[in-house]
Amino acid sequence: MRRVNQVGSLLFFVGALSVMWASWALEYYTPLGPGPGFFPLWLGGCLALLSLIWFVQAGRKPREPIPEGFIPARDGMMRIGSILGALLLMGLLIDVLGFQLMMFAFLLFLLVVLGRRSIVLTLAISLAGSFGAYYAFTTWLGVQLPQASISWLMKLGL
Numbered sequence: 001m002r003r004v005n006q007v008g009s010l011l012f013f014v015g016a017l018s019v020m021w022a023s024w025a026l027e028y029y030t031p032l033g034p035g036p037g038f039f040p041l042w043l044g045g046c047l048a049l050l051s052l053i054w055f056v057q058a059g060r061k062p063r064e065p066i067p068e069g070f071i072p073a074r075d076g077m078m079r080i081g082s083i084l085g086a087l088l089l090m091g092l093l094i095d096v097l098g099f100q101l102m103m104f105a106f107l108l109f110l111l112v113v114l115g116r117r118s119i120v121l122t123l124a125i126s127l128a129g130s131f132g133a134y135y136a137f138t139t140w141l142g143v144q145l146p147q148a149s150i151s152w153l154m155k156l157g158l
Helices: 001-023 036-058 074-115 119-140 151-155
Strands: none
Touching: 001 036, 074 119, 074 151
């Protein structure tokens, strides 16, 4: 189990370094205050420090066997794979179909396959999480979210 924790901490450390590296391309400080590179730089630095602490702590613990059930069974691996596949598909198609449709499909898929709630609740959450979030971000916060690049979807306002 010690080795698993050390590998996990190193993965988080590499992720933290990549966040810090990407934040260097952003402006650290502006005349109005902290710029867009301020938060990711410090967040990445804190994550890197905590990852190193986790690595040292894991190395100081005595060896123990991997507990039973640590590696998920076949159905658990299928659930993990379906979530990762849905995330990948959303990332690939969000610029083509737009935020609203892709987030609706993503939430609907996750809630139907993994949530097992009533269809009315599933549809309500999917609609609020996609179209409602799009409206809130674009109208109230002024954030640009991806719109569909297919002409007939653009005409529908998606």
